[in-house]
Amino acid sequence: MSHSQRYWAVVPAAGIGRRMGAEVPKQYLPLGRQTVLEHTLDALYEEPRIQAVCVVHAVDDPYWKTLRYSAPRPLIEAPGGAERSDSVLSGILNLLTQAHPDDWVLVHDAARPCLRREDIANLMDTLTEDEVGGLLAVPTRDTMKEADDQGRVVATLDRSVIWHALTPQMFRLQTLHEALVRARDDARPVTDEAFAVEHLGLKPKLVEGHADNLKITRPEDLALAGFYLQQQERL
Numbered sequence: 047m048s049h050s051q052r053y054w055a056v057v058p059a060a061g062i063g064r065r066m067g068a069e070v071p072k073q074y075l076p077l078g079r080q081t082v083l084e085h086t087l088d089a090l091y092e093e094p095r096i097q098a099v100c101v102v103h104a105v106d107d108p109y110w111k112t113l114r115y116s117a118p119r120p121l122i123e124a125p126g127g128a129e130r131s132d133s134v135l136s137g138i139l140n141l142l143t144q145a146h147p148d149d150w151v152l153v154h155d156a157a158r159p160c161l162r163r164e165d166i167a168n169l170m171d172t173l174t175e176d177e178v179g180g181l182l183a184v185p186t187r188d189t190m191k192e193a194d195d196q197g198r199v200v201a202t203l204d205r206s207v208i209w210h211a212l213t214p215q216m217f218r219l220q221t222l223h224e225a226l227v228r229a230r231d232d233a234r235p236v237t238d239e240a241f242a243v244e245h246l247g248l249k250p251k252l253v254e255g256h257a258d259n260l261k262i263t264r265p266e267d268l269a270l271a272g273f274y275l276q277q278q279e280r281l
């Protein structure tokens with residue numbers, strides 16, 4: 047690699063939180079004295095190798111401007127899209143105006159505030175010389191069943207090969223750009239970055255993280271996130 051490698055982050059924060067069913071999008075719900083999104087940003091800025099964070103928020107988002115977040119390093123804004131993958135692509139396009147295509151980007155959900163410092167560092171250390179990139183993930187713990195359309199078990203799966211995909215997901219900017227543009231042009235829905243990269247014929251690396259890096263999705267998840275932040279002495 048001829049240039050010195052740099053690391054950027056994209057935080058998709060343009061969702062409406064339909065499954066959460068709260069009065070405000072879940073990234074703006076309070077967890078102690080800060081919002082979910084501010085805890086997430088704190089976690090990313092704690093990693094000194096990340097030189098700037100691009101927050102992707104909805105164009106008409108009235109909540110973003112009410113935050114009084116003081117970022118310790120550059121914070122870039124980009125407009126959100128209809129799906130998560132559209133929002134991530136918007137962030138990538140913004141970064142490509144100022145970054146090198148071979149720079150790394152870590153995409154991390156706004157709704158995952160409990161990301162551990164050591165998990166980001168481990169992801170970066172593991173992948174920095176990798177050809178493809180990869181993602182934090184945790185192996186499944188339970189016995190896994192495959193169902194038919196009647197909700198009846200048709201198979202018990204080999205759980206040793208099944209992982210839960212978490213974020214951050216870390217790829218080179220040009221790889222992720224190509225993957226997301228191709229997914230968009232093929233009208234293929236992709237629920238995470240790795241899914242898009244897989245369709246380029248590449249194999250993202252799974253880096254084991256921790257299950258406390260949960261995504262706040264349903265109402266009961268908020269209290270659990272508060273508990274995990276307390277355990278990490280961040281609340």
Ligand SMILES: Nc1ccn([C@@H]2O[C@H](COP(=O)(O)OP(=O)(O)OP(=O)(O)O)[C@@H](O)[C@H]2O)c(=O)n1
Nearest residue numbers: 058059060061062063064065128129133156157
């Ligand atoms: N069009 C979208 C949809 C989602 N996200 C972000 O992607 C992350 C993970 O998505 P998810 O948990 O599905 O969030 P929501 O779309 O807000 O939730 P729901 O599907 O329940 O509406 C969240 O940080 C969310 O803000 C985004 O930036 N742009």
Ligand SMILES: C[C@](O)(CO)[C@H](O)COP(=O)(O)O
Nearest residue numbers: 155211212213237238239261
């Ligand atoms: C990217 C993600 O957080 C990985 O688990 C996830 O795919 C987000 O979307 P979901 O529809 O809530 O699974």
